[in-house]
Amino acid sequence: MNLPAGNAVIAQSGGPTVVINASLVGVIEEIQSTGIAGSIFGARHAVRGMLDDDLIDLSELSGDRLDLIAGTPGATLGSSRDKPDEEYCQKIFSQLARRDIRYFFYIGGNDSVDTCRIVSEVAKKAGHDLKAFHVPKTIDNDLVLNDHTPGYGSAARFVACALMGDSLDNRALPGIKIDVIMGRNAGFLTAASALARTEHGTGPHLIYLPESVFDVDRFIADVDRVYGAMGRCMIAVSEGIHDESGIPIAQGLAEQFSGEVERDAHGNVQLSGSGALGDFLARLIRDRLGKKLRVRADTFGYLQRSFADCVSSVDAEEARASGRAAVQAAAAGLEDASLTIRRISDSPYQVEYVPIGLREVAGKTRTVPTSWISDGCDVTDEFIEYARPLVGPLPLLGSV
16 A cells, blocks of 8 residues: 655643553554654644644654653653644644644543544645544543553552552551542542452442442441441542532532632543542541541542553553554554454453544543442442453452
């Protein structure tokens, strides 16, 4: 096949992860291997860097340097949550044309797919020769038509390991402990806390996901039941839990105490970066069950995304392979695509990479299936079997 001449630009968008740089490296390696582009540029801070012509040449990076970058957490190119409109895109195209850039690879989650779609559609409408490809990334694991997404396995591993240790702490000094975990609309990451359970009494006793309505009275009854039976209670709760009207509890707290809610360029309510939800739940338990109870709360916040030395090997491998697969889709002559990861076997665990249209993924959210949620405060064995190969072997524990 005769590939069009021109150069390529790669960008990283949205929340960083521990393996997003592995995807970047996968794209670079495959472009070098296939020769679909002359020069390879990296955009600093995503589409903002493309707008400002803030690009770095990645063409001559050595294999050793690429391996080191692949194993480094965080987005090495920098990230952004800008949502471009048509005028923004036209300014981007003007900058890209100066460098003869014909390929655009965008690594990111839900909002990033939509950004990639917008850029692709405006380019076609305006007659610009730009082929756009989305490489999946999100710790929330909420991209539709994907079995899972790069970034999730390692973040889920962090959550499981953190709950293992926190549960042993709670057993040593019994009380009620609340851990607030990322997840706006999808509870996959909070659900991964169930992987922390061992015969040594680790892991949460109660798990609350945004896929279920959070009922305060039911929550207090659950905590009272567990604490009454065990003399302690470990709780994993998603930051996105909401009331029966669909309003996140954290959003309601922000409106109540500050009168305003912070949103990003895509309209998402800011839920992370505050301990308000954990503090509210801790205070609620004390008020309902007894002021003298030992109740503590931690908000994992941004630590979950790029925690060094807590990497799932499967996650790292698939992140790099996703980047390569995006370039292979370009080399096959596709005009645009979002790469999806499909599980084709559980035993042995195997996946394949399938390019699909950007519109099939953009603007949609995958959530935890209701069949994987047990009684509104736990997850089923089916979820455990789904998540286990993505997280990998967890630390072995012992006790006297």
